[in-house]
Amino acid sequence: MKLPNGFTVRLNRRTHVADGGATLVGGVPTRVLYVTALARAMLTGGRLVVTSPTTAALAERLLDAGIADPVVAELPKQAEAVTVVVPVHDRPEAVARLLASIPSGIPVIVVDDCSRNPKAVRDVADRFGANLIALPENLGPASARNAGLAAVTTPFVAFIDSDMVIDADTVPRLLRHFADPRVGLVAPRIVGLEPESGPNWITRYEAARSSLDLGAEPANVRPGARVSWLPAACLVARTEVIGAGFSPGMRVAEDVDLVWRLVKNGWRVRYEPAVEARHEHRRTVLDWLGRKAFYGTGADDLAARHGDTVAPAVFTPWTLVFVGALLAQRRWSLPIAAGAAAVAAVRIGSRLRPTPDRARIAVRLTGLGALAATAQTAELLTRHWWPVAAVGSLVSRRLGRAVVVAAVADAVYEHRRTATGMGLASFAIARRLDDLAYGAGLWIGAMRERSSRALRPVVRVRSRIR
Known part of the structure; x- marks a missing residue:
């Protein structure tokens, strides 16, 4: 399977270019790619257009490494047909709103997952000319989607939840990614749908920091990456690639499971934030917190299916020493942490080729490792392990200080990063409630x-720099 001529990729924002373009550092796991003079000539201004088997092979390597992303606006349009599958459980008004947003000519299958008012759902489906599959019992969204998938005859299928609204070009633009024959699944950015009754503090927070919003940067989706999963609220897939679809026994995290299974089978999964779809966020405190907690309950099922892939944090021996020293908050903490980082930088440098920027690359990689370990530790304290951290803070002032610093630093950083219109105090409260509910x-x-x-972090004996 080869990328077609005209397929365009671009080095992403997180890729560091060193040695005058001869060395590229980026991706997940972090990779150091040494680029030949011929390959550098192909990368004009950080862009590469496939024009030959050689350029196709280079583009493949950059995509697999997570160092470059497709330029969706320049990908060829796909003429193949797509069917939309909508799982439904009541809420006929929301279903009607979604169906009205789907362009005419695209076949739609509505799967009624045993609604309490099936007639209302049937009336909406009939009004918009959608095919209806009515399930005799409530099986959950995964099985409802699978029931619709079994009736799909087109090469592509789009799964869109009933609380979503799309634009006329949402699905066609996502389909462009399938010009890459190795792409099996792609998803847009999920942003908030403006409430008809006006926003409240919950919807304002969700508009800035929704669990479904995976950010403004495109990504090669894979376990352990910056974007490691895709929400099933809106997905487009090759019908034959996903087979029978979602794992039917899962009522939560079934989307994560599907992505990880596809990646394991060698398929490329893409996140495309240049395309957006809008989600109706929850408005009441109990409903909102209940949904966050519900997401958290799916982690153990994922761990049973995918093992350490679901680990809440990944450390190496030197990063454990680094964060352990900082958490100790002793006079020797900073010297020990600095020493661990220095030793790591020397060891990383010894594994790199002797290029002019080798020292700078080693220091950069060490800094990124230290920053990632610190951020993961803060997330453990405020999100994954907060019950233990809360109890421990009662008997340890040092742990209490660490938790407070982590909570405040996280809130300030996320408030600035998301550029939300909320005040810092209200955002910080919402942020902590979000973490408490998920944890x-x-x-x-x-x-x-x-x-x-x-709940168990993973410790890798050797950092995965390639």
Whole structure:
């Protein structure tokens, strides 16, 4: 399977160019690519257009490494047909709103997952000319989507939840990614749908920091990457690639499971924020927090299916020493942390080729590792392990200080990063409630399954620099 001529990729924002373009650093896991003079000539201004088997091979390598992304506006249009599958459980008004946003000519299958008012759902489906599949019992969204998938005869299928609204070009633009024959699944950025009754503090927070919004940067989606999953609220896939679809026994995290299975089978999965779809966020506190906790309960099932892939944090021995020293908050903490980083920089440098920028690259990689380890530790304290951190703070002032610093630093950083219109105090409260609810769901799932798999970090003996 080869990329077609005209396929265009561009080095992404997170890729560091060193040695005059001879060395590229980026991707997940972090990779150091040494680029030949011929390849540098192909990368004009950080862009590469496929015109030959050689340029196609280079583009493949950059895409696989997560160092470059397709330029969706320049990808060829795809003429193949697509069918939209909409899983439904009541809410006929929302279903009507979604169906009205789907361009005419695209076949739609509405799967009624045993609604309490099936007639209202049928009336909406009939009004918009959608095919209706009515399930005799409530099976959950995964099985409802699978029921619709079984009736799809087109090469592509789009799964869109009933609380979504799309634009006329949402699906056609996503289909452009399938010019890459290795792409099996792609998703847009999920942004907030402006409430008819006006926003409240919950919808304002969700508009800035929704669990479904994976950011403004495109990504090659894979476990452990910056974007490691895609929400099933809006997905477009090759029908034959996803087979029977979602794991039917999963009522939560089924989208994560699908992405990871496709990646494991060698398919490329893309996140495309240049294309957006709008989601109706929850408005009440109990409904909002309940949904966050529900997301957390799915981690243990993922751990049973995918093992350490679901680990809440990944460390190496030197980053454990680094964050452990900082958490100790002793006079020797900074010297020990600095020493661990220095040793790591020397070891990383020894694994790199002797180029002019080798020292700078080693220092950069060490800094990124230290920053990632610190951020993961802060997230453990405020999100995944907060019940333990809260109890520990009662008996340890140092731990209490670490939790407070982590919570405040996270809130300030996310408030600035998302550029939300909320005040810092209200944003910080919403941010902590978000983490508390998810963490509670995580622990509920762990206790229910009597397993700590989803709570245990992973320690890799050797950092994965390639």
